[in-house]
Amino acid sequence: MTSTVTVVEHIMSANDRLAAQNRAELETSRVLGVNVLASPGAGKTSVILRTIEVLQESLQLGVIEGDTAAVTIDTDKIMSAGMPAVQINTGGQCHLDAVMMGNALPQMPLADIDLLIVENVGNLICPASFTLGTHFNIVIASVPEGDDKPYKYPNIYRSIDALILNKTDLLPYIDFNTEYFRRGIEILNPDVHFFPMSCKTGEGVPEWADWLRERVAIFQKNA
Amino acid sequence: MHELAITESVLDIAARHGRQANAQRVTDIHLVIGQLSSIVDDSVQFYWDIVSRDTICEGATLHFERIPAQFLCLDCHHTYEFQQELSACPNCDSIRVKVTAGEEFQLQSIEIEENDAAPADP
Ligand SMILES: Nc1nc2c(ncn2[C@@H]2O[C@H](COP(=O)(O)OP(=O)(O)OP(=O)(O)O)[C@@H](O)[C@H]2O)c(=O)[nH]1
Ligand SMILES: [Mg+2]
Numbered sequence: 538m539t540s541t542v543t544v545v546e547h548i549m550s551a552n553d554r555l556a557a558q559n560r561a562e563l564e565t566s567r568v569l570g571v572n573v574l575a576s577p578g579a580g581k582t583s584v585i586l587r588t589i590e591v592l593q594e595s596l597q598l599g600v601i602e603g604d605t606a607a608v609t610i611d612t613d614k615i616m617s618a619g620m621p622a623v624q625i626n627t628g629g630q631c632h633l634d635a636v637m638m639g640n641a642l643p644q645m646p647l648a649d650i651d652l653l654i655v656e657n658v659g660n661l662i663c664p665a666s667f668t669l670g671t672h673f674n675i676v677i678a679s680v681p682e683g684d685d686k687p688y689k690y691p692n693i694y695r696s697i698d699a700l701i702l703n704k705t706d707l708l709p710y711i712d713f714n715t716e717y718f719r720r721g722i723e724i725l726n727p728d729v730h731f732f733p734m735s736c737k738t739g740e741g742v743p744e745w746a747d748w749l750r751e752r753v754a755i756f757q758k759n760a
Numbered sequence: 761m762h763e764l765a766i767t768e769s770v771l772d773i774a775a776r777h778g779r780q781a782n783a784q785r786v787t788d789i790h791l792v793i794g795q796l797s798s799i800v801d802d803s804v805q806f807y808w809d810i811v812s813r814d815t816i817c818e819g820a821t822l823h824f825e826r827i828p829a830q831f832l833c834l835d836c837h838h839t840y841e842f843q844q845e846l847s848a849c850p851n852c853d854s855i856r857v858k859v860t861a862g863e864e865f866q867l868q869s870i871e872i873e874e875n876d877a878a879p880a881d882p
C-alpha cells in the first residue's frame with residue numbers, strides 16, 4: 538500500500554535546534570554573539586583586530602575563527618592582540634554550522650567574555666543558510682569587490698543588523714558608487730546600520746565600535 | 761558546497777518520518793523552495809543519489825516546487841515579483857519593501873510504501 542505523509546518541516550530544523558542550544562549557552566554566561574560574514578579577503582580579521590584595539594579597554598572579547606583549512610594565521614593574530622581565540626577547521630566546508638559552533642564554545646572562557654565575535658568562512662552564499670546561535674549577523678563588504686554585490690547576492694544582506702563597507706581608502710582608485718551599493722542593501726533591509734570604514738587608516742572604526750559597545754550594554758542590561 | 765549538508769538534512773527528515781509511518785520505502789519527497797533560498801536543484805539531486813543509498817529513501821524521487829519571490833511595498837502597498845535583479849518598488853520607487861513569499865525552505869510531504877505487516881508498537 539502507498540500513502541502520503543504530511544511532514545512540513547523546515548529543512549534546516551536540525552541546525553536551528555542546535556543553534557538555539559548555543560544561544561542559550563551564550564545567554565547563561567551573558568555573552569553577546571556576533572556572526573561576521575564576508576567574501577574572502579574583505580577584511581574580516583582586520584576589522585576584528587581594529588575592534589579589539591578600541592574595545593579592549595571596556596570589554597572582554599573572544600573570537601572564533603572559521604577556516605576551511607588547518608591554518609592558524611587568523612587565530613594567531615587575534616591571540617597576539619591579547620584575546621582568547623578558538624580555531625574551527627571546517628574540513629573544506631564552505632560555512633560554519635551550529636554543530637561546529639557548539640564544539641567550539643566549551644573551549645572559550647565564556648564566563649570572562651562580554652562579546653564573542655565569530656569570523657565565518659569567507660563566502661557570500663552558504664553561511665547565510667546556517668544559523669549559529671549568535672545574536673546577530675553583520676556583513677563586511679569591501680570596495681574592491683564592486684558596488685553591485687547586494688544585487689547579485691541579495692540573500693546574505695537580508696538578515697543582517699549592520700554592514701561595514703571596508704577599504705574606503707581605495708575609493709579614489711576604484712569605480713564604486715556608494716549610493717548605488719547602499720540602496721541595494723536597503724531595498725530589503727531599510728533599517729541596517731551602515732559603517733564605511735578603512736582598517737588601513739582607522740577611519741570609521743570609532744563609529745562602529747560605539748554602536749557595538751551600545752549593543753553589548755543593552756544586551757547586558759536585559760540579560 | 762552547502763548542498764551536501766542540505767541534502768543530508770532532507771534525508772534525515774524524510775527517513776525519520778518514513779520510519780514513524782512504518783514505511784518500507786519512501787518513494788517520493790516533496791520540497792517547497794522559495795526563489796530566495798540559495799540552493800541548486802541539480803546539486804541536491806546529485807548528492808541525493810549518493811547519500812540515500814542503502815536507506816529507506818534509496819531511489820526516492822525529489823520534487824522541487826519553486827515559489828517565486830514576492831515583495832510588498834510598505835509605502836504604497838503595491839505587490840510585485842522578483843525579476844532578474846533586486847529592484848525598488850516599480851510603482852513609487854520606494855525601497856521600503858518586505859518579502860512576502862520566496863523564503864520557503866521546507867520538506868512538505870513524502871510518499872511511502874507501507875509494510876504489509878501490522879504497524880510496529882509505538
Ligand atoms: N587598503 C586596504 N586594505 C585592507 C583594508 N582592510 C584589510 N585590508 C587588506 O586586505 C587583505 C585581507 O584582509 P583580512 O583582514 O585578512 O581579510 P579576511 O576577510 O579576514 O580574509 P580571509 O579570512 O582570508 O577570508 C589584507 O592584505 C589586509 O591588509 C583596508 O581598509 N584598506
Ligand atoms: Mg580572516
Ligand SMILES: [Zn+2]
Binds near residue numbers: 835836849853854
Ligand atoms: Zn511603492
